[in-house]
Amino acid sequence: MSKTIIPLVIFIGLVILLAVGLSRDPRVVPSPLIGKSVPAFELPQLHDPQKTFGTDDLKGQVSLLNVWGSWCVSCRVEHPLLLQVAQQNLIPIYGLNYKDTREDAINWLDQLGDPYSAVAFDAAGEVGIDLGVYGAPETYIIDRNGMIAYKHIGPISGRDWREKFLPVIQQLKNVKS
Amino acid sequence: MMKLPIALPPCSGFILMLLLALNLAQPVYADAQPRSGSETLLEFEDAQTKDRYYSLLEQLRCLVCQNQSLADSDAGLAQDLRRKVHEMLQEGAGDREIIDFMVARYGDFVLYNPPLKTSTVLLWFGPFILAGLGILGLVIYLLRRNEQKAESLLSEERRRRAAELLNKSKT
Numbered sequence: 199m200s201k202t203i204i205p206l207v208i209f210i211g212l213v214i215l216l217a218v219g220l221s222r223d224p225r226v227v228p229s230p231l232i233g234k235s236v237p238a239f240e241l242p243q244l245h246d247p248q249k250t251f252g253t254d255d256l257k258g259q260v261s262l263l264n265v266w267g268s269w270c271v272s273c274r275v276e277h278p279l280l281l282q283v284a285q286q287n288l289i290p291i292y293g294l295n296y297k298d299t300r301e302d303a304i305n306w307l308d309q310l311g312d313p314y315s316a317v318a319f320d321a322a323g324e325v326g327i328d329l330g331v332y333g334a335p336e337t338y339i340i341d342r343n344g345m346i347a348y349k350h351i352g353p354i355s356g357r358d359w360r361e362k363f364l365p366v367i368q369q370l371k372n373v374k375s
Numbered sequence: 376m377m378k379l380p381i382a383l384p385p386c387s388g389f390i391l392m393l394l395l396a397l398n399l400a401q402p403v404y405a406d407a408q409p410r411s412g413s414e415t416l417l418e419f420e421d422a423q424t425k426d427r428y429y430s431l432l433e434q435l436r437c438l439v440c441q442n443q444s445l446a447d448s449d450a451g452l453a454q455d456l457r458r459k460v461h462e463m464l465q466e467g468a469g470d471r472e473i474i475d476f477m478v479a480r481y482g483d484f485v486l487y488n489p490p491l492k493t494s495t496v497l498l499w500f501g502p503f504i505l506a507g508l509g510i511l512g513l514v515i516y517l518l519r520r521n522e523q524k525a526e527s528l529l530s531e532e533r534r535r536r537a538a539e540l541l542n543k544s545k546t
Contacts, residue, residue, distance in 0.1 A: 227438060230482040270406040297451065323455050330480035332438035332452050334406055 229330050229349045236263070236344050237328035244295050244303055244317035251292070251318040256344045260370045262291045262363075263338040264314070265326065267298040268306040270334040276353035277310050283359070284313035289367055293317035296326050296334055339363065341370045417461050424464055431460055431470060435477055436485050444487065 231237075240252035256263065264280065266273040284291055293314035295303045300319060307314075320326055329338075339348040348366045350358060419425040429446060435456070437448035445453050445460070456477070463473050477485045489495050 224441065227484045228482055230479060267406075272406050327455060327459060328480060330482070332481065 225333070226351050227332070229346075231330055231346050232349055234346060236338070236340060236346055237325070239318070239325040239328065241294075241318040241320055241325060244293070244300065244319040247300075247319070251316050253344055255316065256292065256340050258342060260289055260342060260367060261315075261340050262289055263294060263340055264291055265294045265296050265329070265331050265334050265336040267296045267334050268302040269298065272353045273335045274310070276335050277313070279354055279356065279359060280313040281311045290315040294325065294329075295319050296331060297321065297323045337363075339366050339370065341373070420465075427470060428461060428464055431464075431473055432457060434474070434487055435460075436487055438481055438485065 236253050236256055238253045240250050243249045243251050262283075280291055283289065291313050293316070295317050298319075298321065300321075303317070303319070307317075318325070323331075329336075333351065335353055337350045337354055338346050341347050347370055348362070350362065354363065417428070419428065432446035433444050435445045437443050437445050437450055437453040437456070439450040439452050440448050443453075445456055459476075460473055463476065468476075474486070483489050483492075483495070489498065491499055
């Protein structure tokens with residue numbers, strides 16, 4: 199009896215182990231920055247190099263910081279969702295235009311629509327390194343105090359938005375500052 | 376459209392569809408950033424700094440192509456991080472400082488040699504636990520086999536009886 203059960207138990211154990219292992223996305227690396235303040239930065243804005251956008255502008259309200267570039271195909275996939283969110287006036291979306299050229303980025307926004315309240319222009323990717331960006335798009339939920347509450351890697355799907363973003367945003371909005 | 380010069384086996388349509396389906400079923404991932412042209416040749420103050428640079432690159436993982444170190448990878452991010460390591464070395468940063476800088480931003484995953492923590496205990500000791508279980512299993516198996524062998528051997532009395540029976544049949 200036990201001789202037939204032991205291999206079965208081992209087999210089922212292995213199947214569970216592999217099922218869990220295979221269904222995890224190895225490209226998603228947990229960020230050590232969650233629960234910490236956004237690393238201080240101050241960058242020129244995309245549309246107007248005279249103006250700057252920095253960490254101080256992120257304080258005072260719950261906001262999204264979206265890392266994107268015109269070279270990034272997945273950003274295009276995600277873009278309609280950002281436009282929808284921007285229309286709802288639920289939360290300001292700030293953009294970090296990452297390793298791009300000003301001309302390409304502005305063209306991209308002209309063509310596809312601009313969901314961003316402001317866009318910081320990070321051509322060298324310096325702020326990207328400080329944020330631990332390793333691909334685009336990446337989206338951060340930032341609380342009133344400028345602390346990173348959540349990080350999403352890759353394009354946001356409708357389901358991601360409903361199940362991952364909205365609950366966190368609601369919760370942060372309910373916290374009295 | 377150009378006709379394919381090779382003849383496809385009859386079932387290839389199905390395989391092609393299967394491949395397409397698999398491809399479509401794949402989730403969309405984040406894009407790796409573009410390469411910023413060719414890298415400039417790096418200059419070092421002395422040979423020792425150069426050695427430190429290369430040894431650091433070997434210890435750090437490129438997060439875009441995860442099975443390559445910063446030294447091996449040709450991804451845009453690896454380029455940027457190599458530049459950063461070089462920059463920090465030039466500014467006189469210590470190895471520890473540079474490693475800490477990377478870990479603070481990209482997490483322990485950036486290290487090829489992860490530190491011993493509660494979250495990495497299984498990673499460090501898992502193989503030894505598995506090997507221990509394997510050896511234990513082997514020992515139990517061998518002991519049992521020896522016991523069974525001993526049991527199956529005929530006792531002295533039974534041997535005599537067998538001999539008797541054999542002798543009887545001869546006559």
